[in-house]
Amino acid sequence: MVLPMSRPHKNPKTGVYYFRQRTPSDLVAVFGKTEVSKSLGTKDPEEAKVRHALAAQEQSKAWNRLRKRPEPLPHRQIVALSGEAYRDSMAALEKEPGEVTIWERVIELQNKKAATPEGLEQWYGLEADKLLEAHGLVTDDYSRSRLIAELHRSGMQWAEQQRKRAAGDYSPDPEANRFPPLNLPETTPPKGTAKGPRLSDLFEAWARDHLADGKSPRTVLDFRKKIEKLVSYLGHDNAAEITPENIADWCDHLRHKENIGARTVSQKYLAVAKLVFAVAVEKRKLKENPAQAIKVRFSKPTKSRPKGFTDEEAKAILRAALRDPESLGQRTTENKRAIRWIPWICAFTGARVTEIAQLRTNDLIEEHGVLCLRITPDAGSVKARKYRLAPIHPQLLEQGLHKMMQGLPAGPIFYSTAPIRGKAADPVERAQSAGAKVGQWVREVVGITDPEVQPNHAWRHRFKTVGRDTGMDLEVRDAIQGHSDGRAASDYGEVTIKAMWQAIWALPHYDLND
Template sequence: MTLIMPRPVKDPKSGIYYIRVRVPADLVGIFGRAEVSKSLRTREPAEAKERFAVEYAAIQKRWAALRAMPEPLPLKQIVGLAGQVYQRLMASLDIEPGEPTVWEQVSRLNAQAADNDEALEQWYGPTVDELLIEEGIATDPSSRTRLLKAVQRAWEQATEQQHKRSQGDFSRDPYANRFPEWSPEKNPSELSSGPTLSDLFDRWKKDHLANGKSENTVKDFRQKLEALKDYLGHEDVDRIAPREISEWTDHLRHEQGLTPKTVSGKYLAAVKTVFRLARSKFLIESDPAQSVSVKIPPKVKSRSSGFTEAEAKRVLSAANKVFEQPSNMAHHNKLACRWVPWICAYTGARAGEITQLRKEDLTVVDGIPQFTITPEAGSVKAGMYRNVPVHPHLQKIGLLDFISDAKSGYLFHSGPSSTPAEAAKRSGNARDKIAVWVRDSAGITDERIQPNHAWRHRFKTVGRNSDIAPEYLGAIQGHAGRTAGEDYGEYPVETLYREICKLPRIQVP
């Protein structure tokens, strides 16, 4: 039996050629019609034949989409599909963009649709569905929603550019390259059998923990590599090119709204660390992240990073009164807000190092009370313990009495912490509660300073003004020595106590 291939059909009245294709029997119920008919917009046989081939291929993709099992779309493909919408909008009005008022109205409607699910569906749903059908893609509801939002942002970007063009500005869109080149997912048979991102991460994790490093870093790095995996839509290391890593960093900056410092110091740094180890272990032949960088613009600093004297007193005064104020805050969180700011003020420690203190971390050596800040209690950034004497003012306001009366275990969080990870999580939650309290209750609303970390900056400033030598300040705060020589030996508790006593008392109401 010879199969007759479809071909252009000429309308006898108009002379215009059409494509007419029967809908497969198994899809008639889904598609709603038994035949597809569409004008090829030409009376020339040769041109009709060319256009027919394009349309016929598109129809076959449509059948594939209708038959396919819905699958999630990775982020890179979602943004790539949205990029097709952007490119078509830009190309269709390349020469004559129209009047500015038109684009101003479109911009207003775009903004309204962004916050309204019904409007989002009404405006962009047909475009999204047509796009998916064109590419023969069947996706799940969650991915379709993400694609809707991505297409809305593409429209928003195109609208802004067309508005510029309508005013005579035809300069290139500086963010047009945020859209990755669209390419359908490869078939499993085409994939490499080489290492995956998960393989490399597990190898790095094994070395990291064997070296006694923090579990918090493992959790952080896992999240960063998952973000890369979600963007790429796969984790086949052999398929990852440096350009894709670079495009990912652009996506994090321009789409996710992350700062260059965060992208470089957190996301890219994690990926570079894992790839660098894999390269050193000969697990991969080349490192796709090695040459990728994110430029960090000079930081504009308009004030000190530490609390002013007035701000410090405001926070500490509020800490003194935390139990007097009506609040639904849990008792252990109130204790954290009561004492942690005071301890940070006189030690320059990280808030997270203090929220993980245990009763047994307070000891007395030669009559001098001291805190031992140790990785055994939780996360310590440098990975090394240190002893920090308790300032006389902290002793006077009752800190030692509070610790003496406390139950054994953690001072500022409650509940069972059977693993170091659980304890670190609870300590982190307490630290975050303090930050919120400093903003909401103590009233430190200046976004240019960090509500917990500002104590470390202030401590350094006050210490310098009190003639405490840099090596002592570093030892108290847990900073690495400036030279290899400074890391030899230790600082006796009486020496650090002598220096810490130079800090003036903070008098608050």
């Protein structure tokens, strides 16, 4: 999957390719726009790639110019710049100067414009800016005004020479040697112009392996946004030029300019950069991982309550789930069904809410005489990418969970597969939406508003707590919830349906009458 910044963008209506690039975050205020977009002037995809590469180099230079601090130009350098403009103008009309009257009029206009600073700016301002840009110079207003004055002087000299040529006098300009040579200090190449692998290509290499391993495409989309932010901040896509200092500065920018929490920067943004660069090193695309040694320190949040629901909170949610569906108003049938059953299933399985929200009717199975729910990647998303079975608790059987599932037509239980605005159903998106609506109901209707407890995920924490109270074996508990403890010993042997069934049936019923 290629980042948008690494390829031309085709206008769907005209077929013309465009160069598009986000403005680096640190330059948005200076540049005044969040994106650069300009036509590449071609409909040919191969030609567009060539022009896009050139445009990217030029834009990288532009970003670097904006980052530079203005510096005054010595007078000698200013005169040398005006000399370059003079020589270019002379060469352009070397063979055909035109009529004498034309140059007399040009000289008249130049003198008229020179009468005021505004006139000089109008006549020479753009030329001065182009000269400075061509040489990567960023100067102050005073030096720029001096350059404009010298451009007027050299412009008058050029016009007089053209008038003489138009009259038949091609003798050399006796004043041509007054311009000193243009000796600019050597500068390092602008960021992004040196040869090397592109960060977008390194990301694509990681994404290709990730998807080939059967892992979630949604992770690619999420990681892609993180890498885009890094490229946007840097203003270039050349991975070989990215330094540890760049990564550290980027992390500081995310924290203090974009107000992203330190934990999120560390565990989301920095972690993605480390992973992509690590894969690049493994594939011998880079020699070093510039993000490897970078750390973003954060303190653990103050814990003022359990992460799982308390007994009172759990009972309030489960009690509310049993209310008449008509009390839920204009919700869809699937949404009402999700509110009715998902909290109860999560309470007795400790599963992730999306794993339950994506259940299908054929995920009710009987194994060794035990009715179970099958949690499988085939239905959408399972974090460990492994199917597992969760025996159904007696209280769920008493409420008729299995009968409800058996009575529905084949397909998902808690979301509709009907297209929305012409878009086909994405099982993961629909399941996540169903789970989110249950969480919203917990907050807004049941009234569990404590920000330190998550309205769906808290069931996973509570399941662990209740499991410990009943003496549930650690490996059995992890097998039911789809957790891995990382120990090699856990890979030996199997957690049987019998062991899980005994553990589930040992969980106490929820008495909602007390």
